[in-house]
Amino acid sequence: MTATPGLIPRGARNPGSQGALRHLNQERLVEYLLANGPSTQAELARGTGLSTATVSNIVRDMAAKGVVATSPVTSSGRRALLVQLTDTGDIAVGVDFGRRHVRIVLATLGYDVLAEEQVALEPGYDVLEAVAQASALLDRMLVAGGHDRQAVLAVGVGIPGPIDRRTGTVLQGAILPEWVGITRRELEDAFGFPVVVDNDANLGALAEVTWGANRGERNLIFVKIGTGIGAGLILNGQPYYGFLGITGELGHTPVAEHGVICRCGNRGCLETVASTSVMLESLGRSGATTTSDILRRGLEKDPAVLRVVGDAGTAVGQAIGNIANVINPELVLIGGPLVGLGDALLDPIRHGIRQNAIPIIAGTTTVRVSSLGDRAESLGAAAIVIQGALAGND
Amino acid sequence: MTATPGLIPRGARNPGSQGALRHLNQERLVEYLLANGPSTQAELARGTGLSTATVSNIVRDMAAKGVVATSPVTSSGRRALLVQLTDTGDIAVGVDFGRRHVRIVLATLGYDVLAEEQVALEPGYDVLEAVAQASALLDRMLVAGGHDRQAVLAVGVGIPGPIDRRTGTVLQGAILPEWVGITRRELEDAFGFPVVVDNDANLGALAEVTWGANRGERNLIFVKIGTGIGAGLILNGQPYYGFLGITGELGHTPVAEHGVICRCGNRGCLETVASTSVMLESLGRSGATTTSDILRRGLEKDPAVLRVVGDAGTAVGQAIGNIANVINPELVLIGGPLVGLGDALLDPIRHGIRQNAIPIIAGTTTVRVSSLGDRAESLGAAAIVIQGALAGND
Structure with a gap:
């Protein structure tokens, strides 16, 4: 006889509910x-x-x-x-809003990508304008592909910020303050389609187990290192949303006891030492002004860039190590604009994990870059629509 | 249309497996x-x-x-x-080994307690001797209740240390070094019954959602503050075991940047500042030598005890806050020998959570003491046997 984590504790489900059944x-x-x-x-x-x-x-x-x-x-x-x-021509749309881009993917229910496009957004963009731009891009993509608007089942939208799942509202803590308070309803009005909203890191994690090389992985953390640092969780084979839907706020792990105050109000959060914006601030004197500069110079082994990436990566690894001690993931996937650095980014992360995780956890947690690169979030946004359709939600 | 975390990602299950079905x-x-x-x-x-x-x-x-x-x-x-x-007279046995006690509960498959006993163990006890003592106690309890040995389905055993679920072996990191390397098989030989081994904090968490006032809770952390500090997780309504089964190692969250080296090899772990042993060390000059002293003097509002409990509680809360940012639990339950202190323990924990968790998480996470007191782990150990039986494992 073995333990059976599979059996739902009494009362945890309502087996009498016909809808649930x-x-x-x-x-x-x-x-x-x-x-x-x-x-x-x-x-x-x-x-x-x-x-x-x-x-x-x-x-x-x-x-x-x-x-x-x-x-x-x-x-x-x-x-x-x-x-x-069926492949009745039904289309799932995935939209990923970043700090400087919006990316859209059209996909079938069979996980085939029909079209994929990305456009740049002005840093500090007006959110509703950006949504209008995205909506126009989506319309152009549908026309270009000869797809009827009727074929669109829904639009999955990934946003770099916490989402309250009770209301579908973007909460305080979003990387772009303008996103705060935006509701699913406003996005539906702009797109003219039903919308599902989720956090970008959650969608990155979902993409890895649906589209990616890690399909079927049961316990995985997807960590996105960008202007913000967030994590998406797959636990027991399913996307994990917790009580309110505000999970994976790894960027607010305190890592600097006497550090600066974070935008969340706490002190020394990971984001205050390891986000790409902080890396760029640190590199101010070296003339690097974009993450592409960090990526290029890092690949050229520029010592200043490697030092900054190393320090940031170690801090990210320490925060991951804390979490790994508690949720014991099999796999940690790193996403965001710097993943092209490969081991120059991963090795410091692994070092940080070893500093904070107990040896057996540190020794058995695999750290890799995302298998989907900058497509992860938009593919995850499409996946959430596909899964909803296959489950028959409406 | 809404997101459907309920649908298993493709490939995460093998629907073709007849056994699983x-x-x-x-x-x-x-x-x-x-x-x-x-x-x-x-x-x-x-x-x-x-x-x-x-x-x-x-x-x-x-x-x-x-x-x-x-x-x-x-x-x-x-x-x-x-x-x-059926209530065929089948008996699930739960055994909880602590640092100074072993507690045994006999229960029916219908979650009725038939008998419950606890005996003291010498600090630093020999593990195999303690197991033999427990086995003798179990035999006496069965005889006293007029229960046939045939009626015992299995013995659930809670151990204060990490368990590798691949092998059922107690790993390095157990509070009592003597437990390290003990296998399920050795316990089966000693008890003469099939054995299921689990970590004590995991069992505490399971007890809360099966026997306790929190039945049906979907996202819960049970934090046991004792000689060690460990957490058990209920996520999405199920006990969570992660990749290897080594979850909830909250005691090894680094909380003191320049702190002392922990027995795990890392620096400044929570256990080095907030375990009951460290509290007792800090209170050396005040003459408190057992956790009962802390409890009694704390209830008398002894300022030295309140200061030590306050500092430890704050550190525990900080570690919980880190985790709450990532797994967004609805409920945090505190267990261990000091829970009788009530708010004198809980308020510092809540304060620590507010320091490290983002405001919306800190503001929506409820912190309470365990509803089951020192019975939690043994009841959880029985619950794991009951669940195994109801799921038809053998």
Whole structure:
């Protein structure tokens, strides 16, 4: 007999809720179809243990929503109904707002990228103007691809700031103060589509286990080092959102006991010593003014840049080490504009982890760069729409 | 449309695994029976969406294992089979080894406590001797209650140290160095029963959501402040074990930049400033030599004790604040021998959390003492056996 973390503690779920039950059963059918391809209703029932009545009810529903298509076939000499996940031309849109860019990806429910574009935004941009720009870009991409607006299921939007999931509102603490207070509703008005909002680092983490090389990873931290430093978590194989949805605020780990006061009000937070803006301030005398300068000079082994990246990386690693002691991840993925530096960035991070994590944790936590580069957040934003559609939310 | 953290990312599960599928379906039946009481097979099929064939197969299996009992009844004039979770006299044993005690609880699968006893252990006890003492105590408790040894399903054992779940071995870092290297197999030999081993703080957390006032809580940290400081996590409604099972090592959060070297090899860990042993060292001149002294004098408002508890509590709170920024728990429960101090302990912890957590996290995280006091770990140890039995592991 072994421990069974899998069994939900009593009362943690409400098994009596018909909606929740239907949702669970539908998830199971979708998973089966993703794993096994087109299947007859009989195969679905055998493969999932659901009754044929349950299967045919849910299939009818999903077919009405266009999530699956059904076609009559003959199986072992009998008439049967073949069910397959549709590629009806439905489009999931992922939008990633950064500090200086917006990136948009169009994808199918089968995780195929149809189009992908990025445009620069002025630093300190007006948020609603940027959203209007993004909406115009999306419209152009749809027209260019010959896609009907009706095909768009929803727009997933990644924002560099904490999101209160109770209300879909961007909270104090966003990298761009202008984002604070923006609601999902305002974004829906601007895009003219249903919108799902999430934090950019959460979406980066989700992208890694859906699109990336780390598909199927069960315990992973995605750490984005940019103007802000945030983390997205995959725990027990699922995106983790905690109580309010404000998770992964790694940038506010105190790392400098007598450091400066952070914009959050606390002292010596990681962001005050390791964000790309602080790196650029430190490098003021060396003439580096953008993260591209840091990247280029780092690759040329400029000692000033390597020192700054090393100090910042060590601090990031220390903060990760604290967290690793508690959540024991298998994998830490680093994202953001500096990942092209490779080991020049990763080695200091690993050093910082060793300083703060207990030896067995430090020794078994793998640190790599994101497999998706600057596409991670927008792909994650599309993934959240795809997952919502496959789960039959509406 | 909303985001769906509930849908497992592609590949994260293997829906093709028949064992995993059967396990999932069995969990669902057990949950239904826990929520709805005795039910006919037809009701189970309707209530879960499983086919009647699947239900009757799983019920037959569970009946053979004694997890459920079946009895023929008449329902709407038809013959039907009533299924109920059994109280066949099966006993789950929970054993909690502390630094100075071992506590044993006998419980039914229905979470009823049959017997509960605690005996003192000599500080610095020999581990195998203590295990033999516990085994003898368990035997006496079984005899005293008139319970057949056959009735014992398994013994859950809580140990104050990290456990490698791959091997069931106690790792370096255990509060009592003698525990290091002890394996589940050795405990099974000593007790003469199947054994499940887990970390004491993990079991404390599990007890809170199974036996305690916090049943159903989805995101909770249980922090045990004793000779060591460890945390157990309930995330998304389930006990969280991470990659290797070594989670919640809160005691090794660095909180003193120029502090002393910890037994883990790092500098300034929380345990070096806030464990009960360090509190007692600080109080050396005041004549307090046990945690009971701290508790008693703290309740008498002795200023030296309040200062030491205040400093330690603040440091614990700072470490919790770091973690709360990342996992955004709804609830933090404090356990260990000092919880009788109430707000004299909790207020400094809350203060520390406010220092290190961003305002919205600090403002929405509730801090309370454990609802189960010194029973938490042993009840959690029994709960892990109960959950294993209900999930049909063997």
